[in-house]
Amino acid sequence: MNEYGSFRFLHLGSDERAQPCLRPRARRRELQWYGGWSPPRPRWAAAWRSPVRRAAPARRPPSPYRPSSSATPTPPTTASPPLNHEDSPQVFCFQAKENYPAVATRRLADKGVTLDVQSDVSCGGALVRHFWEKQELPFNLGEVPPQQDALKPDTQLVVGSLGGNTVGFNRILKQCSAKLRGDEGVLLPGTPVDEDVPAATCGEFFTSGDGKQWLDRQFEEVGWELEELLDRIGYFSPDAKRVLAGYPRLVPADTAKCRTAAPGQTELPFADIPQDALPVLDQIQKRLDDVMKKAVADAEGGADFVDLYAHTGGNTACDGADRGIGGLLEPSLVKLGDTTLPWYLHPNEKGRDIQATQVADKVKAILSR
Template sequence: MSIPRIRLGQRGRAVAVLVVLLAVGITPLVALPAVRCELFGSGCPTPVRAAKADPAEAPERRALTPLEAATQGTYVALGDSYSSGLGAEATVADQNPLERCQRTSRAYYHQVARSFPFKASAFWACSGATTRQVITGKSGEPPQLDRIDANTSLITISIGGNDVGFSRVLAGCVIKLPWARACSEQGRDVATRMAELRRSLPDLYTRITAKAPRARVIVMGYPRAFSEVDGASGDNISVADQRWLNARARELNEVIRETVAEADERVAATRGAGSVEFADAYSTFAGHEVGSAEPYMNGLAISVSSLAAEPRSFHPTVKGHEALARLFTEQIRKGPGRPLQQYR
């Protein structure tokens, strides 16, 4: 009788060999883990996972310099007549009566925009603007606040003078009419408006930094109009009144300086990427005040028809805006005096 031949597959033959080897007491190779894994799919070693990279060994991010932070996006100039360029008219177009915001070709904005490699720049300052009108709009234009966004890396602004009514105060000092009050008698009204400005500026800065969180916001103070050394007489204003007006300008600058410092502290405390900085312009026109040989500030210009001071009165000249441009460019390079939370 013939014995049937059993066909074994590869794994079957391996099992048969294993049985024989076990029977004669020889340890088979399949007892080794690698063989068991290959033949039976069991006993395979658990794959070793790659170790996670140590964060300490990751390349460090480099903090941006103040100049890099300011120029990585767009530059937008906001504010009132001291930023729009009223008083620095140099061309026929600058005197266009249809230009309701009185933006001129020699305003400091133009020199600042040319001095650095911004991706883009825009000029939206508007003569006569108050803190509220930066938010709501003026002269039929959209709100200046709407001109900035997350891509804005630098904002320059002058604001607050119209809230305090500085033009009216100056007019009251220089236009002596029979029914006009003395210059210094306006002090109580100025103090009231100064206190209101102290409350409104923080809200404006908060809105600006919320719209442009990475921007360096440089807020300009106001230059004094009159010398504190010579007290040159002129423009129908006494030396005593000149000094009184300078003192009010200094008070206005202190309100702006304090609110700027507080705004920047809030940004830093929340680790915000931007900053709020003060550019002190009070002495920028030193030696070139009204009444000097080469004034950087326009003196009094009277409109005969209305017996009122013309708008350009006591506003910076072309030379004045060149001096303000130097003030801003210096601050842009210098920075806020603290680290910015911006990296590359």
């Protein structure tokens, strides 16, 4: 959705050749970040290694994967320049150098928690299944390996966020916005769930009939695949503490605030999405959070959840100068050539900093217990 649509995957860890230089420090944390975004996840995974390596439990590998979503990955519009991998096709992952994992790592360092960042494998538009499958880059420019390839047997902490892209948040937005179905949505991949149903009726569409059935199937798939993801982390990194980060809130409790454009903007935060559809979008986001929480609660061996939704009610897309979410058609800081990409409801810099604080606090608490 906003990583999100995908959670953004960041893997903070080193490859096997780099391990010897880590041995002198007994408990230096090494992080791994993973995820995809499309309102943004982004998200983050971290890992640290302990000096003593326990044997992995005798477990069978997880099944290859459950049925995958047909949703098109959403464009990575949460990034702010400069970007990583600027000299390779992987730049189209739109991975910002100053993304929230980087900010969270610094904030943890300020609190006395040193994280040795091994790698960042986050990539815009990632679906949950791209944790174990290759992800194709836009414009047929190649592919990136499965995010799970960054995991090591002695990884100790993994943090990330995925799910929004698999739900198909970009398709939901196009179902609800006539503008996104036209020229203003050409940079947002995907199609409406049902092009024959007018955008003006999307609230009703997703609460009854075919639209509701489609959502039910999407959420069932997300639940299966998040369980698979957490199981795979446990299999490949048996000692790892697993942390799944939710998504920041998009729609405020008082949707009347969404009738006013943000300072300096001419478009409303949700552009032409009907006012009566905004509570429906909020319910969809809440449902995604519930699915993520359930996957965490059901994870064998335990896992933790970062509830960003609960901490961002005053920083939604409709909160004016306090917004942590860029408006649907508000220009972002990312350009493709001479074209500026809209935020498409991804976190802006304020939102990034809020995410970083919440994730850093959760990680510190986990490492302290």
